[in-house]
Amino acid sequence: MTTDLLREIDARRDDLIALTVDLIRIPTVNPPGDHYRQICDYVGDRLKARGYTTELIRAEGAPGDSDKHPRWNLVARREGKSPGDTVHFNSHHDVVEIGTGWTTDPFGGEIKNDRIYGRGACDMKGGLATSIIAAEVFADLRPDYAGAIEISATADEETGGYGGVAYLAERGYFSPERVQHVIIPEPLNKNRICLGHRGVWWAEIETFGRIAHGSMPFLGDSAIRHMAALLGEIEATLYPALATRTTAMPVVPPLARQSTLNINSIHGGQAEPEGGYTGFPAPVVAHSARIVLDRRYLIEEQPAAVRQEVVDLLEKLKLTRPGFTYDLRDLWTIPPTMTDKGAPIVRAVDKAITEVLGLTPDYVVSPGTYDQKHIDRIGRLHNCIAYGPGILDLAHQPDEYVGITDMLDSAKVMTLTLDNLLSAS
Numbered sequence: 001m002t003t004d005l006l007r008e009i010d011a012r013r014d015d016l017i018a019l020t021v022d023l024i025r026i027p028t029v030n031p032p033g034d035h036y037r038q039i040c041d042y043v044g045d046r047l048k049a050r051g052y053t054t055e056l057i058r059a060e061g062a063p064g065d066s067d068k069h070p071r072w073n074l075v076a077r078r079e080g081k082s083p084g085d086t087v088h089f090n091s092h093h094d095v096v097e098i099g100t101g102w103t104t105d106p107f108g109g110e111i112k113n114d115r116i117y118g119r120g121a122c123d124m125k126g127g128l129a130t131s132i133i134a135a136e137v138f139a140d141l142r143p144d145y146a147g148a149i150e151i152s153a154t155a156d157e158e159t160g161g162y163g164g165v166a167y168l169a170e171r172g173y174f175s176p177e178r179v180q181h182v183i184i185p186e187p188l189n190k191n192r193i194c195l196g197h198r199g200v201w202w203a204e205i206e207t208f209g210r211i212a213h214g215s216m217p218f219l220g221d222s223a224i225r226h227m228a229a230l231l232g233e234i235e236a237t238l239y240p241a242l243a244t245r246t247t248a249m250p251v252v253p254p255l256a257r258q259s260t261l262n263i264n265s266i267h268g269g270q271a272e273p274e275g276g277y278t279g280f281p282a283p284v285v286a287h288s289a290r291i292v293l294d295r296r297y298l299i300e301e302q303p304a305a306v307r308q309e310v311v312d313l314l315e316k317l318k319l320t321r322p323g324f325t326y327d328l329r330d331l332w333t334i335p336p337t338m339t340d341k342g343a344p345i346v347r348a349v350d351k352a353i354t355e356v357l358g359l360t361p362d363y364v365v366s367p368g369t370y371d372q373k374h375i376d377r378i379g380r381l382h383n384c385i386a387y388g389p390g391i392l393d394l395a396h397q398p399d400e401y402v403g404i405t406d407m408l409d410s411a412k413v414m415t416l417t418l419d420n421l422l423s424a425s
Ligand SMILES: [Zn+2]
Pocket: 092, 123, 124, 157, 186, 187
């Protein structure tokens, strides 16, 4: 029944490789957001020639959008022969900077053995190419399918997705009336279904002091010492408390199956001098110190409580430490999300993985967020997973690559998923 689909995926191996290489060769580095229009046009032209209607959408006014770096998104839709559900594949087209340590050309798309190398190879141009080939094979071999297939290539996932999926979700592109099933082909491995992610709370805390001469610190009040007291409290009480909180979410890696906290940055006292300044710093008591907290929380935790336990630490210091004053600024909050294992998209992909790979899939949850947050929260669409080829650990690393066999296997899973969900009755 499905062997023709599987065989046809194998037959398009060269097409899949060429497509992946072409996508890697468009250096869509973000920030700042280079070549977004070029990659949208490239994907759009290909899909238009295969019966899709395409829309180019610029996220005007979104963070980072400018005439120099417009935030372009592509949404393509191919209607079937009869009414039915819409299955949407959403890939982000941006990649992070290359960094250092490469032994291959980051934008060359070099092929060695069973791998294609390049920035974005696994995160996630390989996934984008895989979903395109899977959808093309399905439409070619099952031209009478019901419903519709959508493929999007969206901006800015690496910087929060506000010029990409969030912008589209706000305009109804992921509303349950328009789209019923979403797969995000992030590199989670071909045998894994990612149901969602932990929550995020970012906040900046500032402590205040009074400036004075550094030789007479007793005449001032050091904001750095106040911050040190806060960090001491965090070490002594908050970290141990977080370590005891575990979750039923199958987060990978397993060490992320607890609440975590990172202090993203710390700044105190005098600002760093401009580059080229060769003089000494001046002796002053710090009047301000700031940290940025990155708290990742569990589906079992309430966002208000996550915030309150930090406020409690600050208030305790205010009562016990003379001169302690602070400001807490919320920067970013995203609630945790986890799609139900019984959801139709989960069942369809589970069945396809079992058929293609001959094994039961692993269910996982991501430690960090990805664009599912916007689809779930703004789009109100909960039938969404991440599923795609590639090894997550390679994302953002030097010599990032995607396996060709992995892409073919994932393409088979995706095309069978379409067959499961859109078969003409
Ligand atoms: Zn990604």
